[in-house]
Amino acid sequence: MQKLTIIFCFFCVIAFSSCLVYEQMMVTITFAEDFKTGVIEVVYSGIASSDSTDQKQKADYDDLIDMLENDDFLLDSVDDGIYVKERHLFVKDGKLCGKYYGIFRKLKMDGENLKEKGEERILQIDTDENDVVTSNGKIYQSDDNTFIIWPKDNLKITYTVRKTYNQPIFNLLPYYNSN
Numbered sequence: 001m002q003k004l005t006i007i008f009c010f011f012c013v014i015a016f017s018s019c020l021v022y023e024q025m026m027v028t029i030t031f032a033e034d035f036k037t038g039v040i041e042v043v044y045s046g047i048a049s050s051d052s053t054d055q056k057q058k059a060d061y062d063d064l065i066d067m068l069e070n071d072d073f074l075l076d077s078v079d080d081g082i083y084v085k086e087r088h089l090f091v092k093d094g095k096l097c098g099k100y101y102g103i104f105r106k107l108k109m110d111g112e113n114l115k116e117k118g119e120e121r122i123l124q125i126d127t128d129e130n131d132v133v134t135s136n137g138k139i140y141q142s143d144d145n146t147f148i149i150w151p152k153d154n155l156k157i158t159y160t161v162r163k164t165y166n167q168p169i170f171n172l173l174p175y176y177n178s179n
Helices: 009-016 054-069 071-079 173-177
Strands: 024-031 037-045 082-092 095-105 113-117 120-126 132-135 138-141 145-151 156-162
Touching: 054 082, 054 173, 071 082, 082 173, 095 173, 120 156, 132 138, 132 145, 145 156
Parallel strands: none
Antiparallel strands: 024 037, 024 156, 037 095, 082 095, 113 120, 120 145, 132 156, 138 145
16 A cells, blocks of 8 residues: 655655665654644655666666656645645765655645544555664554554654665765766
8 A cells, every 4th residue: 555655756756666766764744733734854865776787877867866857746746735845865974865845735645544543643654574664653563564653633743764675776876976
């Protein structure tokens, strides 16, 4: 159930297109007092390619830049209730990172599934057995999914997914630095 993907649309395609991968994704959602509007920030660290050839790594980097600059990302985000105010790449600790920040009204969580049930907010995200998830909520894991539960009155919900790969990944920083 890959439902908060649009929230991560800027980089989520990383996981599904080409050979783009990331080491860590941090999501912070801050609700306003009405719990319907708020701010979302998604930060990806260690954006890389899983392909070992220079030509394919360059193609992956070009795909990343295309996603960053493409208006489709903005339009898809608006469809999900998010008005993206900022999106950019940057370098931190020798790794290529990406961030987007936006405001929302009636967030539609098209990628991962955030639901309200009783006095709780429950987020279901697809995870692999090697993923490490941390959060300011309670975490429950099954074989294929991670569930995070927060009290419904929490104004700020956060979670981080750290990825581990069974194959080498290749930093795209040299391509970023050459531009």
